[in-house]
Amino acid sequence: MGFLTDAFFYEVLIAGLLAGVMYSLVALGFVLIFKSSGTFNFAQGVLALFAALTLVGFMAGQLPFAHVINWLLGTEWRYWYAPPGVEGEVPPLWFVLLCIAMTTAVMIALAWVVVRVVLRPLVNQEGIILFMATIGLAFVLEGVGDLMWGANVKRLDIGLPSGPSDMIIDATGMFVEKIEISAAVVAIILVASLTLFSQYTKMGRALRAVADDHQAALSVGISLETIWWIVWSVAGIVALVAGIMWGAKSGVQFSLSLIALKALPVLILGGFTSIPGAIVGGLIIGAGEKLFDFYIGVPFLGGATENWFAYVLALGFLVFRPQGLFGEKIIERV
């Protein structure tokens, strides 16, 4: 096992694990919604994109739908307020927090609309119908997001540390991005708080009741709609966090919504209903695809195996354990 002493091995491994954390952040949103409503939310990635676009828009003081308004009225409006702070620098903290709060409010409002318009009329439909409805939702959100804030690639800078970490370079000689470490920390905080929320609060108990059995939950007086609204709001906030992290790392652009697809194999590995599973799955996928590409993909297969490795790994895994690592055992009855 010569490669275990190879410094590259650890560098690739750590890069993979940290990239995996990013996948996990998206996968978390999926798990939340799947647990409580049995809906496989394909729009989670677009939700992250939408949240990031909205945050960038608020931070720049961009006028929503400026493009459409200018076209209709023949005006040249772009901004509705000038953001505080010096241009080109990180804006002051209070402003960043305000913008995040406003974006959160938008996500909560969006969750309400989604529950009202999409989910409520589809109560009791099969999972696959709901899944396809969320594909439709993803398209609508993508179009609306682009119309609202413009389709160009945007920079998102809210003052998170960026660049390689000097401390780690000095200590071990490895190149690790600071932003990825922050993402890992944020993910840990997020998972801890979500677990606490679902285990120890009344609301969390209601969520778990709904996840267990819709009808039984309804019969003891839990309002399905409220629960769904809360869940979609929480998923929206998780999407915002994912959007911030991805946006800070590689800019806010359409490809953000494609990471939703990468989150699918993560979910398969971790199981659709397990929050820790989403994290572990993300780490396995992230590390696996980086290592595979480094040791097998680039030397033997011509590279770019990251495109498919996650899916093939998930596929191989499924054949042996269809419910995922931490998922509940699937029992079927006629």
Added chain:
Amino acid sequence: MLYREAGEFKTSYQADLATFPIRIELWGFWSVMAVAVLVVPFFVNDYWEQAIFLPFFVYGLAALGLNILTGYCGQLSLGTGGFMAVGAYATYKLMTSFPGLDMISITLLSGLITAGVGVFFGLPSLRIKGFYLAVATLAAQFFLIWMFNKWGWFYNYSASGQISAPERTMFGLAITGPYTHPAVTYLFCFGFLFVFAWVARNLVRGRVGRSWMAIRDMDIAAEIIGVNPLMSKLSAFAVSSFYIGMSGALYFAVWKGAAEGTEAFSITVSFNVLFMIIIGGLGSIFGSLIGAAFIVLLPVVFKNVFVGALGWPTDIATHAQIILLGGLIIGFLIAEPHGIAALWRTAKEKLRLWPFPH
């Protein structure tokens, strides 16, 4: 007033089970076909061929294939783009390796090759189902596209990584290549769609089709009453991939003439075909075709009406089109989960009784 079964008496089961049970419907169908074969080829020009008819025939075949798998057998697939790529690259390799083969055999052979690949990627469906299977088919999508891009053998090591169709003729008429006549390609693709829509229609109401539907409705119950899930699922994968492979072959060789794996057969194609069968109607042959027509026409209409006639800026029209598409999907799932085909059926029921309410 016209749509009535009054005065038509069926004397055999065969007549009762006909696809078009009412005479006027049958006549309507054949007159549309007659117009399509005898009239349209004389008027079709390059624009109509390239923008409307060939896309409709090609995507119609793909939608038929996906509908067999997803609508009839209940196995959700997001790998349509990948399987179309298999068909396209198989066609390319066959065309370049066996210059003597005619295009009909090549298309059929490409379909068969794709069917083999489809069965391979369908194997996991015996263990997993639903969304899990959807992810498994994503593996097919991404792996196949990557393979066609990276392995030079598939594109004959051409410098651009593109594949382009050499010229092939049948009965002295060019079917592929730069010198085709719109009417020839139109009839060629129309023939494929017609024959295979007919095959599909008869497959799904026969023994195989019923076993697919039993698996779709409840696989465990189906297994208990004696439907073999292995055979049903794999045959659905095989037939579906056969159709999708032929569609990929026609897409590459006849319609576009050239293709580049990542662009032409990306995940977007998979979604588009999925939308076709959702909007058209899951589990309906007519629905697959009407859905394909709808998705093919939507951008054309949008471009002509909103950009061309009303003068909308192109980018706003593009976004509006995406929003409309998504909204339509949600709307259809809410209002009529079985798509336009079900609306059509309801309309026919109403029409039979019109103007009386009962």
